[in-house]
Amino acid sequence: MKKTLIVGTVAFDEIETPQENSGKILGGAATYIGLSSALFNSKASIISIVGGDFDQKYLDLLKSKGLNTDSIEIISKGKTFYWKGKYHKDWNKRDTLSTQLNVLADFNPVLTKQDSSSEIIVLGNLHPAVQNIVLNQTNSDNKCVILDTMNFWMDNSLEELLNVIKKVNIIIINDEEALQLSGKDTLFNAAEEILKMGPKHVVIKKGEHGAMLFNKSEFFTIPAYPVKKVIDPTGAGDTFAGGFSGFLSQKNDLDFETLKLAVVHGTVMASFCVEGFGTFQMEKLNKETVEKRFKEFKKYTRY
Amino acid sequence: MKKTLIVGTVAFDEIETPQENSGKILGGAATYIGLSSALFNSKASIISIVGGDFDQKYLDLLKSKGLNTDSIEIISKGKTFYWKGKYHKDWNKRDTLSTQLNVLADFNPVLTKQDSSSEIIVLGNLHPAVQNIVLNQTNSDNKCVILDTMNFWMDNSLEELLNVIKKVNIIIINDEEALQLSGKDTLFNAAEEILKMGPKHVVIKKGEHGAMLFNKSEFFTIPAYPVKKVIDPTGAGDTFAGGFSGFLSQKNDLDFETLKLAVVHGTVMASFCVEGFGTFQMEKLNKETVEKRFKEFKKYTRY
Numbered sequence: 311m312k313k314t315l316i317v318g319t320v321a322f323d324e325i326e327t328p329q330e331n332s333g334k335i336l337g338g339a340a341t342y343i344g345l346s347s348a349l350f351n352s353k354a355s356i357i358s359i360v361g362g363d364f365d366q367k368y369l370d371l372l373k374s375k376g377l378n379t380d381s382i383e384i385i386s387k388g389k390t391f392y393w394k395g396k397y398h399k400d401w402n403k404r405d406t407l408s409t410q411l412n413v414l415a416d417f418n419p420v421l422t423k424q425d426s427s428s429e430i431i432v433l434g435n436l437h438p439a440v441q442n443i444v445l446n447q448t449n450s451d452n453k454c455v456i457l458d459t460m461n462f463w464m465d466n467s468l469e470e471l472l473n474v475i476k477k478v479n480i481i482i483i484n485d486e487e488a489l490q491l492s493g494k495d496t497l498f499n500a501a502e503e504i505l506k507m508g509p510k511h512v513v514i515k516k517g518e519h520g521a522m523l524f525n526k527s528e529f530f531t532i533p534a535y536p537v538k539k540v541i542d543p544t545g546a547g548d549t550f551a552g553g554f555s556g557f558l559s560q561k562n563d564l565d566f567e568t569l570k571l572a573v574v575h576g577t578v579m580a581s582f583c584v585e586g587f588g589t590f591q592m593e594k595l596n597k598e599t600v601e602k603r604f605k606e607f608k609k610y611t612r613y
Numbered sequence: 614m615k616k617t618l619i620v621g622t623v624a625f626d627e628i629e630t631p632q633e634n635s636g637k638i639l640g641g642a643a644t645y646i647g648l649s650s651a652l653f654n655s656k657a658s659i660i661s662i663v664g665g666d667f668d669q670k671y672l673d674l675l676k677s678k679g680l681n682t683d684s685i686e687i688i689s690k691g692k693t694f695y696w697k698g699k700y701h702k703d704w705n706k707r708d709t710l711s712t713q714l715n716v717l718a719d720f721n722p723v724l725t726k727q728d729s730s731s732e733i734i735v736l737g738n739l740h741p742a743v744q745n746i747v748l749n750q751t752n753s754d755n756k757c758v759i760l761d762t763m764n765f766w767m768d769n770s771l772e773e774l775l776n777v778i779k780k781v782n783i784i785i786i787n788d789e790e791a792l793q794l795s796g797k798d799t800l801f802n803a804a805e806e807i808l809k810m811g812p813k814h815v816v817i818k819k820g821e822h823g824a825m826l827f828n829k830s831e832f833f834t835i836p837a838y839p840v841k842k843v844i845d846p847t848g849a850g851d852t853f854a855g856g857f858s859g860f861l862s863q864k865n866d867l868d869f870e871t872l873k874l875a876v877v878h879g880t881v882m883a884s885f886c887v888e889g890f891g892t893f894q895m896e897k898l899n900k901e902t903v904e905k906r907f908k909e910f911k912k913y914t915r916y
Contacts, residue, residue: 498841519822520836531913533823533834538801570916610834611914613873 312454312559314354315425316343317444318434318548319414320364320372320382321391323588325544326407328399332542335588336368337393339434339458342545345592346552346579347432348375349600352559355381355425357444359417362386371593381425388413401543402517421447431455432555433478434548438463438470445477454564456480457509458551461487476508480569482551482576484515497522511569513576515550517543523566523573530570535581535607542587546580549592553579578604615757615862617657618728619646620747621737621851622717623667623675623685624694626891628847629710631702635845638891639671640696642737642761645848648895649855649882650735651678652903655862658684658728660747662720665689674896684728691716704846705820724750734758735858736781737851741766741774748780757867759783760812761854764790779811783872785854785879787818800825814872816879818853820846826869826876833873838884838910845890849883852895856882881907 323337340356347354355378362385369379389412396405417440429450433441435458445455457478463471464487475481481504485497492503501512501524514522520533554576561568578600585591626640643661650657658681665688672682692715699708720743732753736744738761748758760781766774767790778784784807788800795806804815804827817825823836857879864871881903888894 496841498839516822519819522839529839529913530916531836531839532916533836536801536825536832536834538799567916574916608916610832613833613835613870613877 311351311353312429313427314347314352314430314432314555314559315357315421315428315444315448316340316347316354316432316434316552316555317357317419317441318343318432318436319391320356320358320360320368321393322364323544324392324394324408325542325588326394326396327542328397329541330587332587334392336365336371337544337588338391339436339545339548341372341589342548342583342592343432343434343458343552343555344372344377345375345589346549346583347556347559348377349553349579349595349597350556350560350575351376352430352556354378354556354559355428357381357419357421357425359383359385359413359419361388361390361413364390381419381422383419385413395544397543401540404543419444419447429453430555430559432551433457433474434551435460438467438474441474442470445474454479454558456482456551456555456558458482458547459487460484461490464490472507475504478509480511480513481509482513482515482547482554484517484547488512488514513554513573515547517546521550521573521577523569525566528566530566530573532574532577533611535578535603536610537581537584540584543584544588545592546583549583550576550580553577574607575604578607614654614656615732616730617650617655617733617735617858617862618660618724618731618747618751619643619650619657619735619737619855619858620660620722620744621646621735621739622694623659623661623663623671624696625667626847627695627697627711628845628891629697629699630845631700632844633890635890637695639668639674640847640891641694642739642848642851644675644892645851645886645895646735646737646761646855646858647675647680648678648892649852649886650859650862651680652856652882652898652900653859653863653878654679655733655859657681657859657862658731660684660722660724660728662686662688662716662722664691664693664716667693684722684725686722688716698847700846704843707846722747722750732756733858733862735854736760736762736777737854738763741770741777744777745773748777757782757861759785759854759858761785761850762790763787764793767793775810778807781812783814783816784812785816785818785850785857787820787850791815791817816857816876818850820849824853824876824880826872828869831869833869833876835877835880836914838881838906839913840884840887843887846887847891848895849886852886853879853883856880877910878907881910
């Protein structure tokens with residue numbers, strides 16, 4: 311079992327869908343990545359920052375799943391990062407109604423000796439400057455760095471983002487973002503271009519249409535698990551990254567066959583995430599349920 | 614090898630893409646289905662109608678691929694069905710610029726004894742009344758009827774279409790059409806509803822996102838073969854149906870495992886079709902190329 315470090319937001323989300331309004335609930339990239347990776351027994355530590363308004367019960371929840379929350383800094387006089395978003399009938403469209411950085415604005419993570427020796431580093435969606443600060447403090451010889459990011463950073467902090475990208479082993483990105491980052495018009499050309507930026511592997515997420523894995527000479531493609539009813543897509547990408555990294559943390563060899571299985575497990579985890587509001591479904595999961603769905607998915611895709 | 618009967622248009626197409634204008638070329642649903650199924654050694658007969666303006670070289674081409682063209686009626690004083698369409702940068706959008714039914718307007722197929730005993734019947738996209746006329750003349754006890762149709766008939770001849778649907782074994786339809794036909798809002802619900810209309814199996818094509826196969830208790834999903842450069846999507850759906858039926862014609866047992874493989878072969882054939890203008894790529898194919906791509910696709914999708 312490889313020691314994992316997850317950096318990202320631990321936050322409050324407020325989500326509106328055509329059916330429901332969540333109110334203020336637990337959210338954040340590191341939360342979803344952590345909850346997802348925890349299903350793989352990953353020895354993961356979360357590095358993040360919250361305000362004095364953050365609920366202890368949420369930290370207790372993360373701990374109860376086996377996640378190490380000691381590196382989640384609590385700024386008692388500050389407020390927790392808050393995001394409010396609204397979905398439409400077409401789940402692919404989402405409006406951000408409010409983003410309040412709060413304590414995240416001054417987040418300057420300092421890694422413990424324990425965290426800095428992690429072998430799997432998951433740079434969750436966050437300002438690339440912060441991702442870089444974390445990355446520069448890690449020191450394992452065999453580390454595997456997995457980067458998740460989004461179009462917001464391509465629009466606003468491209469240079470810092472490219473600076474991170476060149477140092478990571480694996481980048482996880484969605485289809486539109488891959489086209490934007492590469493300036494290409496097909497996913498194949500995009501992946502080829504992004505591989506030149508540094509990563510050895512590129513994972514392109516296509517939401518309800520599945521995911522693809524590329525390196526310089528190999529390719530893998532998989533449809534999504536067929537979710538019967540989507541309740542809330544929030545966190546699905548982070549959950550994918552958590553399943554991906556959680557699966558890898560169990561493996562010694564990170565060859566292409568292993569990475570394929572990591573993509574499949576990321577896909578399976580994301581399918582659970584969208585079946586509930588916020589982290590609701592992720593909190594209820596156990597290993598048996600995950601294993602059952604993996605087997606079912608294998609049956610659905612094998613020929 | 615099961616004897617196959619294909620009914621559908623043999624026609625002239627004129628295709629505009631952002632890159633090219635094809636001029637008047639060989640087209641038609643039965644043409645694509647035939648060319649595709651021929652790669653599987655299927656003993657297929659095409660039943661269709663053309664005008665005196667139709668080029669003998671096209672009939673010769675079909676014959677050279679092993680297709681029986683004796684049941685393609687030639688109305689020497691009539692004109693061949695003509696379709697002109699235009700694609701945009703987004704391949705999913707297409708405008709029909711012209712449709713001239715010509716000889717197709719009076720098509721009233723009469724099956725030879727030989728054709729009527731076919732075991733695989735492919736009802737290619739055509740007026741459902743004509744599909745019904747053909748179907749009612751077939752008499753094999755073990756026949757497998759495969760229906761391909763499109764939204765145009767749902768809009769204009771729904772009752773006649775439903776009358777065909779209730780008699781077929783397998784319906785092949787695209788995602789939007791499945792939602793329209795069923796009145797449902799997810800593909801799972803759509804498939805469930807369509808199964809109630811008669812077919813034992815439903816294949817839903819999702820274009821660049823792959824295909825799904827449903828029956829009452831089983832499910833299969835597959836991504837598309839990753840085509841590097843799409844030249845012209847015309848005929849891809851027909852080519853899928855041809856690969857699907859061609860593969861089945863080789864098999865005695867039409868169980869779910871066999872149907873899954875038929876979907877995979879339909880997917881592989883469609884990937885060739887879109888790589889060339891009109892039937893261009895389909896004319897050049899040989900069995901080795903198909904087999905090679907099938908193996909490659911298997912490698913891309915296996916885990």
